[in-house]
Amino acid sequence: MRHTSRSAVLALIFSLALAAAAAAQAPTVYRISFPAPEHHYAEVEVTFTSAPATLEARMSRSSPGRYALHEYAKNVFEVRAVDGKGKPLTITRPDPYQWNVTGHDGTVRITYKIFGNHVDGTYLAIDSTHAHMNIPATFMWARGFDMREVRVAFVQPPGSNWKVATQLFPTDDPWTFTAPNFQYFMDSPTEMSDFGVRSFKVTNPDGKEFTIISAVHHDGADSALDEYVAGTEKIVREQGAIFGEFPEFDGGTYTFLGDYVPWGGGDGMEHRNSTVVAAPVSFKTPGAARGALGTVSHEFFHAWNVERIRPKSLEPFNFEEANMSGEMWIAEGFTQYYGGLVMGRAGLRPAEQTMLSLANSALGVATHPARQFRSAVQMSQYAPFSDAARSVDETNASYSFISYYTYGSALALAIDLELRARSNGKLSLDDYIQLMWKVHGKPGGAQPGLVAKPYTQDDARDRLAEVSGDAAFARDFFTRFVEGREAPDYARLLGPAGIVVRKRSAGAPWTGLQMDRQNAATVGSLVAFGTPAFDAGLEKGDVIASIDGVAFTALAAALKDRKPGDKLAIEFRRPSGLVVKSTLTLGEDSALQAAPIESTGGTLTPEMKAFRESWLGSKVKK
Ligand SMILES: [Zn+2]
Known part of the structure; x- marks a missing residue:
């Protein structure tokens, strides 16, 4: 949560005044060309005018929507700077991401080459078929130029049929595009290809x-x-x-x-x-x-959701640091939920598959060991370490982290089903997200790329209170399931849709062990807290020698004819060579599974049918 003090407000007014003055100034002008696309590099020229005495040019460290640090500066080479008369300027490097330029005449023209060979939404990819540009991965910018207009000329490689596709605004010249400000420019990926x-x-x-x-x-x-x-x-x-x-x-x-x-x-x-x-x-x-x-x-x-219904924690986006948001469970989780639901509503995925996949995904969250450690908010805050992040050392995310996509989708399902049940089908998650849109998204911003009314977690809770007409319900839901680590009662919530929740392997013995694929006696994954294997002292890399006195070959064979509650002598060897004797007390697999009531011998009532139709049916007026 952010607090705004009086001095911060004054500083904001002052910086807005500065920004207004800067907006009247000359645009930042870019030119990008691809002399040899097969070698995966571009040549970029950028001209800054009315530059401060020390121009601080930077490559972004982060990119909206992919929350790890990406360090785009690593792919930049051959950086040069000249002034307005073409005089070479000295460049100094205060940190790995920045190029300081001084001694200029108010104009600084920087040229550099940049390598990129990774096709996705976050990086730069250049090859003989295309230039696929994520803007933060491609273009250097300067501090203090946030409200300047940006003009970019894309140069077609000789002999190519490449065209330009982008949300940047067109000009009379088909190869030149503009952005009204820095934030919009950074947000405007561009594809050049045939x-x-x-x-x-x-x-x-x-x-x-x-x-x-x-x-x-x-x-x-x-x-x-x-x-x-x-x-x-x-x-x-x-x-x-x-x-x-x-x-x-x-x-x-x-x-x-x-x-x-x-x-x-x-x-x-x-x-x-x-x-x-x-x-x-x-x-x-x-x-x-x-x-x-x-x-x-x-x-x-x-x-709608994230570009305009935007968490305050991401507005404006900070290209110099990793951006952390406790609201990713809404920003990505609700989007994940609707992404799947709309595939069903649009007739692109069977209705039964749609509802079962949403339900089973939520049940996976409800029984996941990571809920012992982190709430939906804390999972959201982990995004910079999970979303395209790389680490040299091992983490225990395999059992301590649930993706906020999945976690948020599970909470979206719970709110959707809860609102439908409480209102006799008159309300749903559609009404909630629509209210978020009306209050926080639709008002827009002063310029494209800026959002005037981003929301906080408290705003999201208050909108749920408004749409449900029940502030206590909204408070309780957020306290227990969003900020707390409880899971909603999905068996109760899914009942009206004619979905039965049952144990996936009722009565089957369970250890919590994942064995290595190649070496069946070696524990292959970190052992999660709360599992029988954890209590027995087993850990990844241990080699099981025997269970119940029988030489170990495979886990399935060792558990054959066993049942939950059985206590088995187990002997295993640590990676250090130490031999450990312990007791493994078998548990029961807690994994849950959703099934349509009609497939379990139950009756699909007309009410359940109507519930499903209202939930999964098309909303487009024919
Ligand atoms: Zn997404």
């Missing part, structure tokens, strides 16, 4: 029309792209129906920047008026285009 293009229009209740563009770099036939865009259109209209309107996309367009090449990566990355959606597939493969739609559904939902 991509295929399709578009369709959507209209808001007030008559405003927007163009939804798909610019897709792929290797398949036109029919594959048509199938992909037809699915995209169903998703887009279904999500519009949840909110009752589309955001006012800046410039009137929203663009899917698709990258489906077998040598690429799989990813989806949300932006304000566009998204990068990528998968390492060939559109020549039957079903590949359709298989890519799950990510489309997730990412488009972000056009």
Whole structure:
């Protein structure tokens, strides 16, 4: 939670005045070219005018939507600086991410080369088929230039058929684009390639029309792209129906920047008026285009949730540090929930599969050992260490961390089912997210790229109180399930939908051990707190010699004909060679499983049928 003191408010007013003055100043001008794309590098030139005595040029350390540090400065080489007359300037390096330039005449022109060969939503990828640019990964910027306009010229490689797809604003020159400020520029990934293009229009209740563009770099036939865009259109209209309107996309367009090449990566990355959606597939493969739609559904939902319904902890985004948010369980978790739900509502996934996958995912959270250690808020705060983060040393995240995507989706399911049950089907999560939109998203901001009314955790709780009409319920839910580590009672919540919750392996013995795939006697994964194996003192790397006096071959064989509660003598050897004798007391597998009531011999009542239809059926008015 952030506190705003009076002096902070005055500082803010002062900095806004400075920003207004800067806005009237000349834009920051970029030019990027690709002399030899096959060697995966670009040449960038950036000109800063009215520069301070010491110009502090930087590469970003972070990128919106992917919360680890990425250290884009590592790929920069051959940095030079000249002034307005072309005089070479001295560069000093105060830290690994910054280039200080002094002794100039008010103008500083920096040139550098940058390497990039990683196709996804976070990095830079250049090869003979495309330049796939995440802006923080590609362009150097300078401190204090936040409110300057940005102009970028993209240079087409000689002999290529590359075009430009981006949410940056077009100019009279087809190769030059603008952004009104630094935040918008950083948020505007750009694809240059010989991509295929399709578009369709959507209209808001007030008559405003927007163009939804798909610019897709792929290797398949036109029919594959048509199938992909037809699915995209169903998703887009279904999500519009949840909110009752589309955001006012800046410039009137929203663009899917698709990258489906077998040598690429799989990813989806949300932006304000566009998204990068990528998968390492060939559109020549039957079903590949359709298989890519799950990510489309997730990412488009972000056009509301995170891009405009934005946590205060992420606004404005800090490109100099990792950004931490306790609200990722809403930002990503609700998006995860709706990404899947909308696939069902749009008829792109069977209804039964949709409801069972949402339910089983939530049951996985309810029985996960990590809830002993971290709440949904704390899982959210772990994002900088889990989202594309790399560590040299081992972590215990395997049992102490649950993705806030999954955790948040589980909480979204609980709120959805709870609101439906409490209101006799009149209210649902759709009403909650719509209220979040009306209060926090729709008011917009002073300029594209800025959000005026970001929300805090308390705001999210208060909106739940308003939509449910029950402040005590909202307070209780947040205290126990969001800030606390309790799990909602999914068996009760899923009942009205005709979903039965049962033990996946009732009566079967359970140790909590995961054995190594190659060496069946070696413990293959860290042993989670609260498991029989943990209590017996077993840990990853230990080699089991015998159980109950019988030489050990495989876990399944050792547990055959055993039952929960059995106490077994166990002998194992530590990596150090130490031999340990202990007792393994078998438990019962707590894993839960959701099943449609009609598949368990029960009766699907008309009420349950209606509940499912209201939950999983299309909301688009035909
Ligand atoms: Zn997401």
